[in-house]
Amino acid sequence: MNQSWKSFFCLSALFLAQFSITKAVELKTGPTATLSKEGVVVTWTTDGISGTRLHYGRQPALLNFKEDGGLGITHEVTLEDLEPGPTYHFSLGTAKRWLTSGTLTLSPSGEVVITTEKGDSKTNTSTANPTPAKPKELEKAESQPLPKLTPARPAPIKPPANAPPPQKVPPTSKTWGYIPSLQDHFDRHGRDFQSTSPEDYAAKAWLFLQYAKRNNLPMKWDSADRTLRVWEPRSRAFAAYNANGTTKTFFRPNSDTYWSRQPGRPIKPDELPF
Amino acid sequence: MASKKQICAACGFTGLGSPQRSSSGGASHEICPSCGFEPGYTDDDQDISPEQWGTEWRASGSKWFSKSIPAPRKKSAPKAAVEKSVRPTKKVRARSVKKRNR
Incomplete structure (x- = not known):
């Protein structure tokens, strides 16, 4: 009986919490x-x-x-x-x-x-x-017409003309590590890649990993927390992935020394656990 | 056995899923749903320390940050208080003593 009341109160708290989310400053x-x-x-x-x-x-x-x-x-x-x-x-x-x-x-x-x-x-x-x-x-x-909008971040990576055909991206639940956090990562970093939705942002992060593997982009493997960090120097894109290949984050750092400060040992794509 | 609570260095929220820094110094990149501090981004890239972030967050009214993770009804209590709360209350203990005396 006690257990059922506990469950009832927990569910009620969760339900009420849904309506108490405060909007971020806009x-x-x-x-x-x-x-x-x-x-x-x-x-x-x-x-x-x-x-x-x-x-x-x-x-x-x-x-x-x-x-x-x-x-x-x-x-x-x-x-x-x-x-x-x-x-x-x-x-x-x-x-x-x-x-x-x-x-x-x-x-x-x-x-x-x-x-x-x-x-x-x-x-x-x-x-x-x-x-x-x-x-x-x-x-x-x-x-005068308004000047053309210039994004404050570089354009997304354009695949070369001889690039392989576009890959089918797995569902977001298979590519993003912690789904409840995806919206917050999209809100903060999505515009770095002109992402239109959290799902689009997660898909781009997954595609970035595939691109990094194909093109031998700089990668570091951190055995302390089993995290893979990937860097694309040209577009200054950075991503971190869990040991199962799901994404932790994906953004374009402003700092010039960001990549050099990342921990981990350099790793080749064929050594990756996924 | 209760799992170790992961605390946000900026606001003190105790419900994080992983430590904000690993033993190598690598960041978890887990955005704190309470204040929005993201280790590895806010500090390493935006150059804002957890202390600065927390101070500003509190000055701005300590609003819950996450749009997708709901705020707990009550703020996560410090570890000591949580451990204390799982011990049987005086009422429960008194009832069990009564039963024994019958």
Whole structure:
């Protein structure tokens, strides 16, 4: 009897917990960019209190400059050292997660153009000038088509022309290690590979392993936790797999030294346990 | 025998499936469903220590992070408290003493 009551309460707790999941902070407005005396000021708002973080750099895969701000709903960072002319790539968000990414350009005339990409289609363009622009110039600028969206991360690996025919990907339950975590990994890393769904993300991670095996990509085997780590230097893709070949994670690190810091001994595909 | 609880270094959540670091220093890459800290990514790539992450998470209201793993009804209790809770309560012990005296 006691056991049945316990089971009843456990099931009820699980049922109630389904409805108590709190939504993560999302981007509400922006980002917008304006030019001030101090530099380019990027502002955005979120639907909840969160930290402020913006990483930027000349290369989409190397966002090596960082600006942080305080906690709040309105976020603002000032980029003091942007040079007029080149396009800068950025990712912004909280310390927990990136909310959006895009490009930012400061023209020699002092105009700031920011393009952002969130999900697959949202675009936000903002221009600013420290001196009031002439109406004609403004009209001309507004009539220009929006610049093509530039992803902050490199494009996915394209198979060469002589690549073998596409492989049939096993079901997600066979390729992803811990299924309940898949949604969170997809939310955080899915956009690194333009994944459209958790299943698509898991499939890409599995295909990456097959690609790595075929092309002898750098691999490290860590016998301490029986984990295989794989690296693709060209596209800067990294993945970790369990000893049965299921995926732990798949993303593109920002750090230049990420792969060299990974533990494990180099291993060849034919030595793998799966 | 109860399995060893794996604790998140950022928020103290005790329900992780594996240690965040193995003996080699390799990261588990298990995203903490409570605070979202991902060893091997948050610290090794984003350069945010578990302490920094935990501080910010608490300052932001300690919201449950995972969208797919439901939050436990009650926060995972520290190990000592969990062990204590499985011992028979005073009421149960008193009842068994009564039975013996009959």
